[in-house]
Amino acid sequence: MKSDIQIAQEAKKIPIGKVAARLGIQEKDVEYYGKYKAKIDHRLYKERQDKKDAKVILVTAITPTPAGEGKTTTTVGLGDALNRLGKKTIITLREPSLGPVFGIKGGAAGGGYAQVVPMEDINLHFTGDLHAVGAANNLLAAMLDNHIYQGNVLNIDPRRITWRRALDMNDRQLRAVVDGLGGKTNGVPREDGFDITVASEIMAVFCLAQDLKDLKERLARVVVAYTYQGKPVTAGELNAQGAITALLKEAFNPNLVQTLEQTPAFIHGGPFANIAHGCNSVIATKLAMKLADYVVTEAGFGADLGAEKFIDIKCRLAGIKPAAVVLVASIRALKHHGGCAKEDLGREDLASLEKGKENLEKHLYNITKVYGLPVAVAINRFPTDTKKELELVFNSCEKMKAPVAISEVFTQGGEGGLMLAENVLKLTEQKNDFKYVYPLSLSIKEKIGMIARDVYGAASVAFTKEAEKAIAEYEALGYKELPVCLAKTQYSFSDDAKLLGAPKGFELTVRQVRLSAGAGFVVAITGNIMTLPGLPKVPAAEKIDVNEEGIITGLF
Numbered sequence: 047m048k049s050d051i052q053i054a055q056e057a058k059k060i061p062i063g064k065v066a067a068r069l070g071i072q073e074k075d076v077e078y079y080g081k082y083k084a085k086i087d088h089r090l091y092k093e094r095q096d097k098k099d100a101k102v103i104l105v106t107a108i109t110p111t112p113a114g115e116g117k118t119t120t121t122v123g124l125g126d127a128l129n130r131l132g133k134k135t136i137i138t139l140r141e142p143s144l145g146p147v148f149g150i151k152g153g154a155a156g157g158g159y160a161q162v163v164p165m166e167d168i169n170l171h172f173t174g175d176l177h178a179v180g181a182a183n184n185l186l187a188a189m190l191d192n193h194i195y196q197g198n199v200l201n202i203d204p205r206r207i208t209w210r211r212a213l214d215m216n217d218r219q220l221r222a223v224v225d226g227l228g229g230k231t232n233g234v235p236r237e238d239g240f241d242i243t244v245a246s247e248i249m250a251v252f253c254l255a256q257d258l259k260d261l262k263e264r265l266a267r268v269v270v271a272y273t274y275q276g277k278p279v280t281a282g283e284l285n286a287q288g289a290i291t292a293l294l295k296e297a298f299n300p301n302l303v304q305t306l307e308q309t310p311a312f313i314h315g316g317p318f319a320n321i322a323h324g325c326n327s328v329i330a331t332k333l334a335m336k337l338a339d340y341v342v343t344e345a346g347f348g349a350d351l352g353a354e355k356f357i358d359i360k361c362r363l364a365g366i367k368p369a370a371v372v373l374v375a376s377i378r379a380l381k382h383h384g385g386c387a388k389e390d391l392g393r394e395d396l397a398s399l400e401k402g403k404e405n406l407e408k409h410l411y412n413i414t415k416v417y418g419l420p421v422a423v424a425i426n427r428f429p430t431d432t433k434k435e436l437e438l439v440f441n442s443c444e445k446m447k448a449p450v451a452i453s454e455v456f457t458q459g460g461e462g463g464l465m466l467a468e469n470v471l472k473l474t475e476q477k478n479d480f481k482y483v484y485p486l487s488l489s490i491k492e493k494i495g496m497i498a499r500d501v502y503g504a505a506s507v508a509f510t511k512e513a514e515k516a517i518a519e520y521e522a523l524g525y526k527e528l529p530v531c532l533a534k535t536q537y538s539f540s541d542d543a544k545l546l547g548a549p550k551g552f553e554l555t556v557r558q559v560r561l562s563a564g565a566g567f568v569v570a571i572t573g574n575i576m577t578l579p580g581l582p583k584v585p586a587a588e589k590i591d592v593n594e595e596g597i598i599t600g601l602f
């Protein structure tokens with residue numbers, strides 16, 4: 047089979063203006079970035095207020111494994127399949143980060159014959175949104191340090207600066223730095239550090255804001271430091287919100303592209319799926335809801351992380367109520383959760399699969415009982431899957447009353463997702479009992495406890511002294527009723543990446559709690575979550591090249 051980039055480069059794309067026209071978007075609302083990319087004026091959402099909202103379908107997955115699940119590929123393929131069935135559908139996805147693209151994870155444009163294009167552009171600079179977010183983040187950092195250098199009227203304690211610089215690349219060398227060296231004119235020496243751009247609170251704010259006014263107000267609320275007396279200092283007190291908004295003004299308009307089958311797709315925003323909520327922008331999703339009858343979207347990592355944050359943060363804020371959920375799994379990934387060695391995943395192993403399917407069953411329980419939503423299972427098929435293995439998983443899903451379909455969108459495009467699409471359409475016609483995991487009125491500790499016990503299956507939650515102190519401080523400052531964004535390893539329900547399957551009775555340890563006042567949530571950090579990844583021993587960048595004609599190779 048051809049590589050993803052070969053398939054994408056051979057795709058028959060139509061001019062993006064035609065894609066927009068099919069959605070009823072007028073020329074005045076389209077800003078072109080070449081032939082196949084465009085930004086759509088976000089204000090079009092308010093002009094379409096009289097139109098009925100589309101039904102939202104969330105695509106999530108079992109706990110991720112190195113064996114692969116294919117969540118984005120399934121999202122794209124499902125959108126194509128729905129359009130093949132005559133349903134006006136838009137896909138909404140996050141933008142890729144350059145760090146993973148040149149590192150190890152890869153891009154975020156789908157794969158095989160279920161991709162969004164132009165794939166190279168989307169995975170590289172695209173329309174410059176991530177660069178704009180990085181610039182906005184670093185402008186705020188520069189204004190903060192300049193304020194201290196110019197006399198520090200706000201009485202900021204340099205030891206309690208919480209705002210870090212950002213860049214869109216995996217670079218472990220910059221996680222912890224000392225800056226301001228070289229003499230008085232070079233600033234005030236202090237410890238500092240960098241986060242990857244998608245982990246910046248600016249990105250989270252960008253993706254949760256509903257218009258430019260809301261964006262600017264949220265940016266003003268961002269807490270960047272504390273005074274010597276312990277009072278929080280905001281970006282608004284530095285008078286930075288106007289300039290930051292100006293940097294983000296054009297980026298705030300959603301990006302329109304197309305799939306290999308010319309299904310429209312909004313790809314906009316890319317918040318870190320751990321330290322933030324891991325969903326595409328609210329404005330892109332809500333605009334899509336006014337332009338189509340069905341919107342297929344996804345959330346980062348498994349249903350314990352991405353889906354929970356999609357529900358408790360994004361849906362709560364934006365007033366979105368999903369109509370159905372798709373849970374993506376693969377036989378290989380389930381066998382991995384059952385203890386099967388990586389080199390044996392291609393062999394039939396019913397014992398490992400029997401044990402590993404507990405992970406699938408726990409996610410199904412969470413989606414139907416904890417979130418109150420109907421769910422369809424998509425088995426992303428691999429050539430090594432056997433008839434007995436597929437039957438075992440199908441029987442398990444049937445016992446839990448979850449419709450299940452084999453997804454072959456990677457090799458067949460939308461045609462390989464028709465059965466899944468039919469299952470999903472039936473679910474969207476049902477009434478559901480959609481609910482949040484916790485009420486906002488609970489304390490921060492109580493909200494963390496509900497997520498840990500009800501979603502993860504933990505027996506208890508332990509808090510370090512540092513976390514206890516931070517929680518007490520934030521609640522005293524009036525942030526008690528914010529939702530909680532729990533950051534933990536994506537590879538387990540627990541905070542230990544080695545605990546596969548569906549572990550029970552474990553203790554979840556919260557080692558640190560951070561405030562994202564502008565985004566509007568509190569981040570509880572467990573385990574060793576990094577906000578600036580490093581490159582692997584052999585980064586993907588070593589295989590990427592470009593020839594004399596400008597054709598890129600080696601990009602997946």
